Amino acid sequence: MNNMNRYELSDGEEEGEDAGGSVRPLISALQQKRRNLILHLDLNNTILVSDTATGQGLREALNSYLSTVTWGRISNTGEWEWISDQPSVKPPSPDAINYNTQFGRDGNFSDSKIGRRFKEVFTRHLDLLQWQGEADDTFTQSGEDGKLYHWILPSFFHLLSTLHQQGRHFSVILRTFGSDLPLVLQSVHATLAGKHPYFPELKELPLSVELTPGRIRCNKRENVLTRGADRVSTKGRERNIYDYFTAMSGIGGFQDHFDWWARNSFTSTGGKPFWIDPNDCDNLHLIIDDNIRLSEQDTDTIVNCRVLLDQGRGKESRKVPTSELYDICLVQTDLLRAIAEKDYFLDCVRSCEENYENYLQSFQLE
Known part of the structure; x- marks a missing residue:
């Protein structure tokens, strides 16, 4: 279903009400449609x-x-x-x-x-x-x-095609601990140039691919992102990398810091850094990775998720357990569905957008 048409009013309905007179969540729906999507996707066992x-x-x-x-x-x-x-x-x-x-x-x-x-x-x-x-x-x-x-799984390319057809504003950030990012970026670039025999229509997408992979390196004091001449650090202002990711367009990728994850016993503390900002009404960040897992003490999970706070709260952010944002902004890849269902990644996005609206309501009540 095209999300851009999902909330159109039928004849005889008034804005904010359905045919039976009950209130419909139109404001929430319109917020969903306006948000720019920043999709962080793992490679191995997610799109490969x-x-x-x-x-x-x-x-x-x-x-x-x-x-x-x-x-x-x-x-x-x-x-x-x-x-x-x-x-x-x-x-x-x-x-x-x-x-x-x-x-x-x-x-x-x-x-x-x-x-x-x-x-x-x-x-x-x-x-x-x-x-x-x-x-x-x-x-x-x-x-x-x-x-x-x-x-690369066909469901990934179907995601790009359908989001474009729906008129969505989105960018894709590939995140991996491995070394295959340059080849993946080249393959995606070739696909968007119309060379993939299964997806020739993707030549029409106005998406660019940044072929230079970046790196993210972490220590106890800061996270540092580098790509080409760009260098962004969380030192002094934690939201710097969030802002960098939010401003990205098209498709790019970064190699995360595996050694740091290993040094932190493969817990979320050393995982891929990822931020969300509930006060940002224009953007929604989601990350999909097969190593996102629900576990006690957030052991054996791959994302270090932090929620950015209103500056009036004093602290810049708070670390959140995977359980708080599971299937909201943190999605554990179901690889079998990603192989078998062309709409799998679209379903993940659709579900997360709905769940995020509910999360925002509870966040605002804190």
Whole structure:
């Protein structure tokens, strides 16, 4: 559905009321439509099914991902037992443990004795990734089986196309710990030049791609963003990088600071820095990453999220747990849906915009 037409009044309705006379959230809807979207997207297991950081190819990466979204527990006899036959990003019960947490990521998961029950899920999604046509080094990757597959998920390009059709103002910031950002930016650039055989219409998009990747480096005193001649630091004014991101246009990318995350035991404290500003009525920042996870003490999650505060409150920001903004501004990638559903990323945006409106109401009541 085109969001620009979603809230049009039907004949006989008055502004602010539906046909039955109840009040409709038109002000909220119009605020949603006006907001500029700044979409922060991870690469591996979000818009790519591969992982240069670990050297995993397509099949290994998909298997490894499956091991993080399949759930079981240790039985009273000390053996592993499955709780659900359906993969899910959220645990199906409070006592559920994903396979990866218990045994580690497994690049051969669906071929193993214990993971064989998920072989059909693996095969189905692998088939959906197959490339129909000639090989193209810019858009395809070779699987371990010698077949050709999409490198960047079609649902990502569908997101760009549809947001443009809806007349939305948006920018995309690719965020990764890996080293494949330059090649991804070149592939996206080629797609917007009309060279992707699946998406020739994207040549019409008035989006530019900044091919120079940036870097974000963190320490206890500050976060520093660099790209080309640009250097922006949070030292002295925390919202500086937020303002830089907000002012970006088109598509660009940054390599985040993996060593800092590792030094902070892979907790949110050392994760990818990310800010939102509830007092900013014109812009909405969202981040989508498969390593965003709900966990106690925000362990094993990848985003260090901070809410910028009104200057009258004294402090510049407050750190928030993942649970506060989960599915509001922080989205844990459902890679299987991103592979199978062309509207997956659009659905994430749509849901987050609605949830963000509710979050703002509670924020204003604090």
